[in-house]
Amino acid sequence: SSDLTQDPGVSVALGQTVRITCQGDSIRNWHASWYQQKPGQAPVLVIFGTNNRPSGIPDRFSGSNSGNTTSLTITWAQAEDEADYYCMSRDSSGSHLLFGGGTKLTVL
Amino acid sequence: QVQLQESGPGLVKPSETLSLACSVSGGSVTSYHWSWIRQPPGKRLEWIGSLFNTGKIEYSPSLKSRVSMSQDTSKNQFFLRLKSVTAADTAIYFCARLARVGSWYYFDFWGQGTLVPVSS
Numbered sequence: 411s412s413d414l415t416q417d418p419g420v421s422v423a424l425g426q427t428v429r430i431t432c433q434g435d436s437i438r439n440w441h442a443s444w445y446q447q448k449p450g451q452a453p454v455l456v457i458f459g460t461n462n463r464p465s466g467i468p469d470r471f472s473g474s475n476s477g478n479t480t481s482l483t484i485t486w487a488q489a490e491d492e493a494d495y496y497c498m499s500r501d502s503s504g505s506h507l508l509f510g511g512g513t514k515l516t517v518l
Numbered sequence: 519q520v521q522l523q524e525s526g527p528g529l530v531k532p533s534e535t536l537s538l539a540c541s542v543s544g545g546s547v548t549s550y551h552w553s554w555i556r557q558p559p560g561k562r563l564e565w566i567g568s569l570f571n572t573g574k575i576e577y578s579p580s581l582k583s584r585v586s587m588s589q590d591t592s593k594n595q596f597f598l599r600l601k602s603v604t605a606a607d608t609a610i611y612f613c614a615r616l617a618r619v620g621s622w623y624y625f626d627f628w629g630q631g632t633l634v635p636v637s638s
Binding site (some may be wrong): 439440441443445447452453454455458459464468496498499500505506507508509510511 | 544553562563564565568576577612622623624626628631
């Protein structure tokens, strides 16, 4: 399958740690990137190359891989982290790009 | 700092062609790779296609028969054309810079997006 599968919704208590996962065969061969999107705004890159942060992204955001699953971890979750999160990678054949279905993160 | 700005018609009629431009500042269109991404209201992001600085172009398999991308180096712009549109093509259209480092692909700069309704 060339799909990237994400849980539709995840919640986390303020100040706690949350992991958002993205599963797909292509993850075994291609590094994923993660995007944060708040309502009415363009997506923002938060992780690239599986576990690299662009400048300006807090170190509370980190990434990791295990087999066919890539994960975005947010430690010490803040209210401003409430957003939709999308993973993106190459497809298994390496011929095109694709996004996961997105995960809506709620900070309680 | 790279900045991108989408421009195009505010409304497209069914069966017509959607045409968008992305103006790039802070970098040359010939030096990087560029992409179009769209998002129907309330739905997920969908990659449309990418234009590489080698001249190679990749399109989404689901849109390949209707989409084309090009660039104008004199204007430092790149373009999207999507023909035979239907209501299902109503979406916010984003242009973005695509970075590639080995097996890393990521969109590091995005335009603000432009909503294109398809309606008669």
